[in-house]
Amino acid sequence: MVYNHAGTHMNPTLPHLDHPEELPLVVLASASPRRRAMLEELGIDHAIHPASVDDGDLMPGDVDPEHWVAALAYLKASSSLAAYENANSSNPQIQSRETVVIGADTVCVHQGKIVGQPDDRNHAKTMILSMADATHEVLTGVAIVDPLTGRRELFVDRSVVRVGDVSTQEIEHYLDSQLWMGKAGAYNITERLAAGWPIEFEGDETSIVGLPMTRTLERVSRFFVD
Numbered sequence: 001m002v003y004n005h006a007g008t009h010m011n012p013t014l015p016h017l018d019h020p021e022e023l024p025l026v027v028l029a030s031a032s033p034r035r036r037a038m039l040e041e042l043g044i045d046h047a048i049h050p051a052s053v054d055d056g057d058l059m060p061g062d063v064d065p066e067h068w069v070a071a072l073a074y075l076k077a078s079s080s081l082a083a084y085e086n087a088n089s090s091n092p093q094i095q096s097r098e099t100v101v102i103g104a105d106t107v108c109v110h111q112g113k114i115v116g117q118p119d120d121r122n123h124a125k126t127m128i129l130s131m132a133d134a135t136h137e138v139l140t141g142v143a144i145v146d147p148l149t150g151r152r153e154l155f156v157d158r159s160v161v162r163v164g165d166v167s168t169q170e171i172e173h174y175l176d177s178q179l180w181m182g183k184a185g186a187y188n189i190t191e192r193l194a195a196g197w198p199i200e201f202e203g204d205e206t207s208i209v210g211l212p213m214t215r216t217l218e219r220v221s222r223f224f225v226d
Contacts (some may be wrong), residue, residue: 012038012205014221015214020044023220024098027147029080034188035104035211042213051076051103065109069141074154077103077143084147097223103143104211108161108185110136112126114141115185121175124186128171131185133198135162138185142216145222157212159203161189166197184210217226 011164013145017023020043031050039046053075108115110131131194138159145152158191175193180186193199205215 003045011041012209014038014042015217017042017044017217023217024100024188024224026220027080027084027099027101029076029103030210034190034209038206038209038211038213040188047084048157049087049101051079052112053079054082065114065139066139066141066158068114069105069107069139070143070154070156071141072105073103073141074143074145074152075103076105077101077145077152079103081145081147087118099147100220100223101147102211102216103145103147104140104222106138106184106208106210106218108136108138110134110185117182117184118180118186120179121180124180125171125175127186128166128174128180132163132171133165135160136185137161138203138208140210140212142212144216144219146223149215151226153223155215155219157204157207157215159201159205159208161199161201161208164198164200170197 017082022046024040026044026046028039028046028048029051031048036046036048051161053072053202069071078140080103084101108131115127115131138161140159141154142157143152143154173180179191189199189201189205201208204212204214207215
């Protein structure tokens with residue numbers, strides 16, 4: 001299904017949860033305000049322990065994009081798990097609670113090449129110009145880890161995004177806003193739809209934002225049942 005909410009869309013559509021309090025505690029290996037806001041809106045009890053892994057320092061080389069984004073998600077989850085354990089090693093109440101650490105990473109794939117976060121304004125401009133009036137894929141890798149046993153589950157969610165023709169003036173105004181900083185492909189789809197950019201997509205908008213909530217929460221809800 002293709003979605004286009006340009007100019008009218010403010011927030012991604014989230015899955016419905018009847019009993020969020022029944023889910024395990026979620027330790028999010030990210031400082032992303034977008035990922036945190038989705039957990040908060042759903043009423044999911046969570047803690048933030050950002051990973052120390054900086055994917056900007058890593059180069060994928062000749063690797064399948066799905067493997068790369070899944071590996072980054074697991075590296076981030078592992079890093080956050082260590083920080084969480086150090087912070088709560090003497091807290092028996094925390095130690096006895098069902099908990100999952102979630103790491104996630106998102107990249108765009110355009111013309112067969114991985115497009116991560118821009119280094120600077122010029123890099124962001126190059127990304128946006130290359131993807132304007134064209135189609136690209138968005139891959140979000142997710143790693144769910146049990147801090148007590150190390151048991152893990154990894155998956156990759158794929159979406160397809162088409163960006164229409166964006167004027168030079170609009171692009172320059174956006175670059176001046178610095179909203180592109182720290183975002184895969186130099187954009188956040190919800191922000192750009194609200195700004196009226198001509199964007200269509202197939203897939204889960206929350207995945208394009210940075211964490212596929214439906215698939216992730218399905219796995220979290222049955223993680224300890226399985």
